[in-house]
Amino acid sequence: MAFSWMLPKIPVAAAAAAAQCRSFSVSAAAAAIQKLTRVRVVDNSTLGNTPYHRPPKVIHVYNKNGVGKVGDVVLLAIKGQKKKALIVGHKMPGKRMTARFDSNNVVLIEDNGNPTGTRIKAPIPTHLRRLEGDYSKLLAIAQRFV
Amino acid sequence: NHSSPRSRRLNASLFTQLNKQIKLLLNNNSSFEEHIFNSIYYVCFQLYSTICFFCPAGSLSFNLDLLVSLLRQENAEDICVIKVPEEIRYTEFFIVVSGSSTRHLRAMAQYTIKVYKFLKRDSDSHVHIEGKDAEDWMCIDFGSMVVHFMLPATRETYELEKLWTLRSYDEQFSSIPNQSIPADFIYDAETK
Numbered sequence: 001m002a003f004s005w006m007l008p009k010i011p012v013a014a015a016a017a018a019a020q021c022r023s024f025s026v027s028a029a030a031a032a033i034q035k036l037t038r039v040r041v042v043d044n045s046t047l048g049n050t051p052y053h054r055p056p057k058v059i060h061v062y063n064k065n066g067v068g069k070v071g072d073v074v075l076l077a078i079k080g081q082k083k084k085a086l087i088v089g090h091k092m093p094g095k096r097m098t099a100r101f102d103s104n105n106v107v108l109i110e111d112n113g114n115p116t117g118t119r120i121k122a123p124i125p126t127h128l129r130r131l132e133g134d135y136s137k138l139l140a141i142a143q144r145f146v
Numbered sequence: 147n148h149s150s151p152r153s154r155r156l157n158a159s160l161f162t163q164l165n166k167q168i169k170l171l172l173n174n175n176s177s178f179e180e181h182i183f184n185s186i187y188y189v190c191f192q193l194y195s196t197i198c199f200f201c202p203a204g205s206l207s208f209n210l211d212l213l214v215s216l217l218r219q220e221n222a223e224d225i226c227v228i229k230v231p232e233e234i235r236y237t238e239f240f241i242v243v244s245g246s247s248t249r250h251l252r253a254m255a256q257y258t259i260k261v262y263k264f265l266k267r268d269s270d271s272h273v274h275i276e277g278k279d280a281e282d283w284m285c286i287d288f289g290s291m292v293v294h295f296m297l298p299a300t301r302e303t304y305e306l307e308k309l310w311t312l313r314s315y316d317e318q319f320s321s322i323p324n325q326s327i328p329a330d331f332i333y334d335a336e337t338k
Contacts, residue, residue: 136287
């Protein structure tokens, strides 16, 4: 389950109340994905969906600069293990006419490139198809395209 | 012009001569590398001459019929072609194919690429094999068609045919529990 690490700490009613009666404006962080960002796993793999007290964090981005955009492979630390994953959406606005997501979405991947889960519920951007890389497997198990 | 009668006769005679020569070479006790080279040459020449015989230049295009007949020729098991509806703007045809072993999958994929490269026009983009180093799943994306070569076990785990025919009514998809977002989740980013 995504965001399981956020839920138990703050009682839900108090959080909702706190959100409504804030006297300051809140802005979300809108950066791309780099080391130590917390990400949300969007496929139906067991590793991504079992609740754990710590969120999955990026520990390495396989890129020339350490900033990950859509289509980049990253190394995650999930449940005390290292796992590769592919970025399918981030909060940072990208090119015009490409989707911007409200959460940093990631799909778990094996070392040989096969996806760990079998279905992806979250929408996947279609411009992945035009990028250089092996994305057909993710597009094959995706349910919604954006 | 390749298909004039004179050139066809020339081609035929050349073909039979070369055929005999290559068969002799193959039957001799040549070394392993020579054997491979000769067999590849034989296959390429066969392909080239078949295409030159049976079509005037440019009429053979790499479409769905050709791809399916190619896969059948390669002994692909369980060829499944799904027509993808226009609303899903991904591709027109989604093809899933099984192979008996990793070597079989790799050979099928490489042969498909070889035929595509031979038949593509200059305006068509190049195509590469995705998942070349995976053992059980390889894909090729030709713009209007996507082919997936999988081992039967992998095919069972992913069940791509079910997903692409049933879309939202697929069992694996509906068994994903609904995810709830915490109440104080900050949605939008006010971008300057």
